[in-house]
Amino acid sequence: MRRTSLIRNIWLGVENLLLHKLRSFLTMLGVVFGVGSVVAMLSVGEGASAEALAQIRMLGSHNIILSSVKPVEDEQSSTVHSHMSIYGLTYADLERIASSFAAIRQVAPVKLMRKEVRLHDRAMELRVVGTTPEWFDLVPREVLAGRVILPSDQQKLAPVAVLTEFGARKILATRSTIGQNVRIGGDAFEVIGILRNETGSSASMQIPDQEVDVYIPIEVARRYYGDIIARRTAGSREREKVELHQIIVRVDHTDHVESTAVGIETMLNRFHTKTDYAMSVPLALLKQAEATKRTFNIVLGSIAGISLLVGGIGIMNIMLASVTERTREIGIRRAIGAKRRQIVVQFLIETVVLSTFGGLIGLGVGVLIPFLITYFSGMATVVKWSGILLPLSISMAIGILFGLYPAINAARVDPIVALRHE
Amino acid sequence: MAAPIPSDSNHDIVRLENARKIYQMGTEEVRALAGVNIAFHKGSFWAIMGPSGSGKSTMMNVLGCLDRLTSGAYYLDGKDVSRLDDDSLSELRLSYLGFIFQSFNLIPQLTVQRNIELPLYYLGWDAARSAQRAKELAEMVGLGGRLNHRPTELSGGQMQRVAIARALTNDPQIIFADEPTGNLDSATGEQIMELLGNLNRQGKTIIMVTHEPDIAAHARSRLHMMDGLIDRIETETHETDQPYQEHLARR
Numbered sequence: 001m002r003r004t005s006l007i008r009n010i011w012l013g014v015e016n017l018l019l020h021k022l023r024s025f026l027t028m029l030g031v032v033f034g035v036g037s038v039v040a041m042l043s044v045g046e047g048a049s050a051e052a053l054a055q056i057r058m059l060g061s062h063n064i065i066l067s068s069v070k071p072v073e074d075e076q077s078s079t080v081h082s083h084m085s086i087y088g089l090t091y092a093d094l095e096r097i098a099s100s101f102a103a104i105r106q107v108a109p110v111k112l113m114r115k116e117v118r119l120h121d122r123a124m125e126l127r128v129v130g131t132t133p134e135w136f137d138l139v140p141r142e143v144l145a146g147r148v149i150l151p152s153d154q155q156k157l158a159p160v161a162v163l164t165e166f167g168a169r170k171i172l173a174t175r176s177t178i179g180q181n182v183r184i185g186g187d188a189f190e191v192i193g194i195l196r197n198e199t200g201s202s203a204s205m206q207i208p209d210q211e212v213d214v215y216i217p218i219e220v221a222r223r224y225y226g227d228i229i230a231r232r233t234a235g236s237r238e239r240e241k242v243e244l245h246q247i248i249v250r251v252d253h254t255d256h257v258e259s260t261a262v263g264i265e266t267m268l269n270r271f272h273t274k275t276d277y278a279m280s281v282p283l284a285l286l287k288q289a290e291a292t293k294r295t296f297n298i299v300l301g302s303i304a305g306i307s308l309l310v311g312g313i314g315i316m317n318i319m320l321a322s323v324t325e326r327t328r329e330i331g332i333r334r335a336i337g338a339k340r341r342q343i344v345v346q347f348l349i350e351t352v353v354l355s356t357f358g359g360l361i362g363l364g365v366g367v368l369i370p371f372l373i374t375y376f377s378g379m380a381t382v383v384k385w386s387g388i389l390l391p392l393s394i395s396m397a398i399g400i401l402f403g404l405y406p407a408i409n410a411a412r413v414d415p416i417v418a419l420r421h422e
Numbered sequence: 423m424a425a426p427i428p429s430d431s432n433h434d435i436v437r438l439e440n441a442r443k444i445y446q447m448g449t450e451e452v453r454a455l456a457g458v459n460i461a462f463h464k465g466s467f468w469a470i471m472g473p474s475g476s477g478k479s480t481m482m483n484v485l486g487c488l489d490r491l492t493s494g495a496y497y498l499d500g501k502d503v504s505r506l507d508d509d510s511l512s513e514l515r516l517s518y519l520g521f522i523f524q525s526f527n528l529i530p531q532l533t534v535q536r537n538i539e540l541p542l543y544y545l546g547w548d549a550a551r552s553a554q555r556a557k558e559l560a561e562m563v564g565l566g567g568r569l570n571h572r573p574t575e576l577s578g579g580q581m582q583r584v585a586i587a588r589a590l591t592n593d594p595q596i597i598f599a600d601e602p603t604g605n606l607d608s609a610t611g612e613q614i615m616e617l618l619g620n621l622n623r624q625g626k627t628i629i630m631v632t633h634e635p636d637i638a639a640h641a642r643s644r645l646h647m648m649d650g651l652i653d654r655i656e657t658e659t660h661e662t663d664q665p666y667q668e669h670l671a672r673r
Contacts, residue, residue: 005546008543008549012543016531019531328527329529331527332527332528332529332540333529333540333544334512335486335488335515335521335527336515336516336521336540336541336544336588337512337513337514337515337516337517337519337541337544337545337592338512338516338544339508339509339512339513339544340508340509340512341509342544415488416483416488416489419523419527
């Protein structure tokens, strides 16, 4: 069997398309926009989810975070003057959690309070975090200067404080401040280190640390400030006793995160009659975010897919018209000896060349859009290889799919009738 | 029932035996060929004549492997081709046959050279050899300087010359000419007929459909058709043909 080479066929197709440059270009536009929107949408979606995933990873995928929450019942009864509400996680809870689960590697208790921190004549209200050296493993942040709290500080009940970059700047503390004293709520603490802040915390996901933190040993915090916090709100005086505000638990393996979380919950429920704590599992959030990302991609993908479909239909429409217009040419080719299959191939290649070329241009547009979005709005976008190859192969497939019908129509033309066609 | 075919049938380039072609036009049956028996020798030059509806175009389409018989047999160069499929008929057209049409039927967007090369494209020739062949043929029909022109830039006579060059590209056994001078003035028509006559003298079999007696006079034999049957045969050259054709026609 005689074969005409693919390259000559493609060249023939390109030549034919170049005869009608404007028409070919307009036909291609549908695919250009289709592929462009697929690439752009996928990269925006990818970027958004990458940002969300990065935030969740910051929480630590091995961690379980328990937080004290003021129960609803207490909220209602707080109209009573000088009522003291007692709720939240306790030192006993910490002991129980730390000793009951084999999978738990580290546990960091957290006591939170707001205190004025003063260096010389600069003062600033910061969040004082009373915690143990484990905190710095569970919430790893770069040490800019000095050191973090050590077990020895803990044992000696040393009044030491670690500032954050942000807090340090607020009270005009620098590297040279290390070794000097700051006053926290009137008590003197020695500044031993400064940590870098992790920015980009969002309201929906509570990262354990804040930029206004100052870290002190938990035992020191307990001795100095006790467990009872007095607050004045709208004229009423309110006191509450919370032993621990947070407990951060690290598990040895991600496989054990869920079972340990369930175990802790079951155990805590036995001792807590009210729901005065909340549990957040970053891994669960991570999984949820991944599921959301998948849904997001499906939705965006379908929208873009529809525009690709419309582009394909546009191509098919033009090719059908082209077949009618070129009936006589088809008749001539058939009379000369072209087989049906060769006519199919000729028209199919024209469509595939159109759609593939459109796909390539669309790809350029689709890569440019996320770049511009990132440049102007600062929104993260990620262009992945799969996000490029997928629409490109889809555009080729569209050429074949939507080219096949017009091409078969072309080959069906009866040469005798076609030769008489005006 | 059928009488034996005389021995010189070996020289027949085409032979129809009891050829019928029936079209269904709505509920009506149209018998375009109503049982035709005919044989043309290799190297002959036939004009098929007759009023419209006489079946001459159908005859041409069947002989040109563009159409298939409803019943009967068609031998092309001794081989029965009446039951071949579409691909095989395409292959026959590509290898053995050349076509010239009344309306030239050049592809308007292709240059003269590309039009002449067209059969070679399907024969799988490479570009360089094809270009060389197209150039030779264009020179032969006197259009050597027009290779890069488009058909729309040519006169009718020139277009028909391109069509003849294209019909010769595959070095065919038979050239079919369907009213080749129908769209040309008489002087140009004469030139085209001269070209065809020369090709016949070089040994090409030519089968031409025409309704103009002046044009038909250029052929060496004439076949008159009427109502899907052979009405009359005139042959000038091969006198021995006469009884053979009559023998075929009687069957």
